[in-house]
Amino acid sequence: xxxxxxxxxxxxxxxxxxxxxxxxxxxxxxxxxxxxxxxxxxxxxxxxxxxxxxxxxxxxxxxxxxxxxxxxxxxxxxxxxxxxxxxxxxxxxxxxxxxxxxxxxxxxxxxxx
Amino acid sequence: xxxxxxxxxxxxxxxxxxxxxxxxxxxxxxxxxxxxxxxxxxxxxxxxxxxxxxxxxxxxxxxxxxxxxxxxxxxxxxxxxxxxxxxxxxxxxxxxxxxxxxxxxxxxxxx
Numbered sequence: 001x002x003x004x005x006x007x008x009x010x011x012x013x014x015x016x017x018x019x020x021x022x023x024x025x026x027x028x029x030x031x032x033x034x035x036x037x038x039x040x041x042x043x044x045x046x047x048x049x050x051x052x053x054x055x056x057x058x059x060x061x062x063x064x065x066x067x068x069x070x071x072x073x074x075x076x077x078x079x080x081x082x083x084x085x086x087x088x089x090x091x092x093x094x095x096x097x098x099x100x101x102x103x104x105x106x107x108x109x110x111x112x113x
Numbered sequence: 114x115x116x117x118x119x120x121x122x123x124x125x126x127x128x129x130x131x132x133x134x135x136x137x138x139x140x141x142x143x144x145x146x147x148x149x150x151x152x153x154x155x156x157x158x159x160x161x162x163x164x165x166x167x168x169x170x171x172x173x174x175x176x177x178x179x180x181x182x183x184x185x186x187x188x189x190x191x192x193x194x195x196x197x198x199x200x201x202x203x204x205x206x207x208x209x210x211x212x213x214x215x216x217x218x219x220x221x222x223x224x
Contacts, residue, residue, distance in 0.1 A: 040217075095210040
């Protein structure tokens with residue numbers, strides 16, 4: 001099965017950039033999602049990238065994908081206190097039959113004012 | 114559109130007691146899931162369902178049972194609660210191979 005690894009904790013100062021990294025093992029992943037979990041809430045989709053892309057930019061968010069190294073990163077520019085949350089990487093298997101989505105352990109982002 | 118709802122939000126059980134967690138979704142999703150979240154462990158899949166009347170085991174199914182009698186509902190049962198089942202439980206739903214939509218979670222403590 002898929003293994004997904006993330007560091008558990010990241011602390012940044014407000015206004016700085018945050019980079020959250022993820023490594024995975026299943027090279028057949030077609031969609032690679034980032035979910036955000038705010039305190040006391042469930043996960044919500046934050047952004048995603050297709051496996052045929054290297055980069056995707058969405059306002060303050062930049063997703064980089066290195067398929068060769070099976071490495072995914074999420075960059076948040078001008079990090080705000082409202083970005084404090086846990087961020088989960090979730091590579092998704094290709095379509096066709098049920099295949100389990102594997103979540104990383106999550107990276108807790110702490111933003112220091 | 115309520116999305117995914119979970120009942121109850123909080124519960125405290127004594128060891129050996131039983132309970133059922135209810136998940137409901139109004140998005141007509143085929144797939145539904147139950148996860149548990151523990152510190153440093155991420156999300157672990159307990160059971161899932163790919164359609165009404167079907168269920169399957171995930172990574173950590175022991176001590177749990179599920180039923181999906183209606184498409185919109187997915188029930189998670191604990192027959193004899195143990196302290197190791199203290200956790201936050203999340204239900205989710207999706208179309209096949211698509212984004213998961215999560216409920217707000219149920220915080221369960223077993224003493």
